[in-house]
Amino acid sequence: MEREVVLLAHNIRSLWNVGSFFRTCDAFGVRKLFLTGYTATPPRREISKTAIGAEEFIPWEYNKDPTDVIKDLKSDGFDIVALELTDDAQKLLQFESSSKICLIVGHEVTGVPKELLDLCDSKVQIPMKGKKESLNVAVAAGVALYSITTNT
Numbered sequence: 836m837e838r839e840v841v842l843l844a845h846n847i848r849s850l851w852n853v854g855s856f857f858r859t860c861d862a863f864g865v866r867k868l869f870l871t872g873y874t875a876t877p878p879r880r881e882i883s884k885t886a887i888g889a890e891e892f893i894p895w896e897y898n899k900d901p902t903d904v905i906k907d908l909k910s911d912g913f914d915i916v917a918l919e920l921t922d923d924a925q926k927l928l929q930f931e932s933s934s935k936i937c938l939i940v941g942h943e944v945t946g947v948p949k950e951l952l953d954l955c956d957s958k959v960q961i962p963m964k965g966k967k968e969s970l971n972v973a974v975a976a977g978v979a980l981y982s983i984t985t986n987t
Contacts, residue, residue: 854885
């Protein structure tokens with residue numbers, strides 16, 4: 836079963852991370868990238884440098900308020916899944932997903948805000964073995980999207 840996957844990136848500070856999202860969406864067949872909050876949008880030189888042109892053909896949309904996007908996706912049958920370290924987050928490889936998934940990633944330091952976590956159907960985390968116990972948000976999104984799009 837091939838999944839329909841979209842990515843929602845909320846309050847991402849780094850333009851290079853935004854560019855990386857575009858390339859990662861291309862690599863894993865993500866249908867659409869939603870940029871919300873104060874996340875920057877193309878055209879920006881920094882985004883293009885990292886996206887290497889993927890921002891020209893990956894469908895994307897900007898909405899200041901992510902709750903509107905989430906509610907629309909839920910009404911269209913998407914499961915809303917946050918990539919976040921929470922007490923109730925399941926390990927990514929144990930996550931059993933539906934055929935329509937919206938993966939949410941958040942701010943590089945503070946993560947996905949509680950008001951968005953409250954709208955999620957699930958939370959997943961990438962188990963860490965290192966001392967920092969974290970990954971760059973674009974790298975983490977790539978790991979999660981790989982798992983979600985290949986774990987059928």
